[in-house]
Amino acid sequence: MSKKSKIGFPQKGMSRGEVLDKIKAFKKDDADWRAGRNFAYVYYAGDEILDTIKEAFNLCFSENALNPTAFPSLRRMEAEVIAMSANLLGGGAEVTGSLTSGGTESILMAVKTARRWAEKHKDIKQPEIILPSTAHPAFHKACYYFGLKAVVIPVGTDFRAQAELMATAINENTVLMVASAPSYPQGVIDPISGIAAIAKKHDLLCHVDACVGGFFLPFLKELNSELLAFDFSVEGVTSISADIHKYGYAAKGASVVLYKNAALRKHQFYVYTEWSGGIYGSPAIxxxxxxxxxxxxxxxxxxxxxxGYLQLVQRTMAVRAKLMEAIDEIPELKIFGQPDMSIVCLGANDLDIYELGDELSVMGWLIDRQQNPASLHLTLTPAHEKSIDAFIMDLHKAVQKAKKLSLNKLSNKLQVQTVKGLSKVLPDHLFEKFQKFAAKYSDVGGKRSAAMYGMMGDLQASGNLDEMILEFLDKLMREDA
Ligand SMILES: Cc1ncc(COP(=O)(O)O)c(C=O)c1O
Known part of the structure; x- marks a missing residue:
């Protein structure tokens, strides 16, 4: 018999108060986004906006857009959201799209649409997409799910896609070219007009991933006319993804994928007419x-x-200006690329950037680590108005601390903690593999996640990293993780 789960199904229901108290208790270690302590995951524009959106959400809490004829209110709001987004993103009356659950679903749909379009119009059976190395993993996920090949082209030293290099990868199986506005890792806009022109010349589709920038760049453009064009005003752009749950400040679960016309969007839809439960049609996943x-x-x-959005963009850009100025004054730090909007990719000159990340984590800041190049990722929002001064002060302190962390200090208990943590989440055979790698680094351990990141390169080269991450995800989804 298989082992019994530690958490059984509740026999008796808890009271409302108990349920809510429990959740509040669970949340005690969550990132403090209201105070601007996080640089990812939550886009907060203040309580007035938040409360209005929450109330709107609750008004339609139970309704289901599976059948739009049952809930004309949802059909109407969805159509208006698509129309408003198209209008914002340079689209004319022809541009249409779908509301999805998020950036990933929007991207999955754009890739699936390209595959179907190419199958129908060009009889392509082994489709390929060409994307810059900085494009979001959702494109790789889409290729994995839908059986396309992802052809990855390195970005230039400015971290922007290289249009001409991308062009050299076009072959008879190519269906789609991808560009980001901006890319997540360095926050730079790819040369979209160049990429879209190449796509058009070769009769290919061109998707712009504006998941992050879609509800920010159009307003920033009003303040900075030099900003690279990225939307449907660019000749050759055939689809755009833009997340309303990011800089649109909507509740999680809202993104749009827009197409240059309804004929293209049709390739996204799914219909099954044989089912005994009735005819089934579904726009997205x-x-x-x-x-x-x-x-x-x-x-x-x-x-x-x-x-309102223009003001939110102005406020966010003021935070960015403060941060960039502060970074400029710290010789140990640098910024990778020239960020076009509110994403800053922080690198270091004479210290281990992951050490710096650990110091900032200890001080209570939530910041994601990146690789190739080693860096920290900061997404700025108006919520950082209240925290940016404190962050800059801590940044100075953290740089000094990270500098002091000499190699011989690194066999301290923090490394032991990292390894102990891993032993909990990795199965025995993988943990043994990990230990072998860790042994190599024992003289430079003790760096909390910095130690882990230091090893990533070797793990990747040995082919063990994928397996480890899969196991990690599996463990993470269990109740005793
Ligand atoms: C550029 C870009 N594209 C796509 C996505 C995926 O969005 P989501 O997490 O909503 O699926 C993200 C998420 O950060 C992103 O930054």
């Missing part, structure tokens, strides 16, 4: 679709409006 997310997206755009 999900079947049941939450009414709350649709109402939240609609409410965010209507409530904030162009003027």
């Amino acid at each position: 999900s079947g049941t679709r939450p009414g709350g997310a649709i109402a939240g997206a609609w409410a965010a755009m209507k409530h904030i409006g162009r003027e």
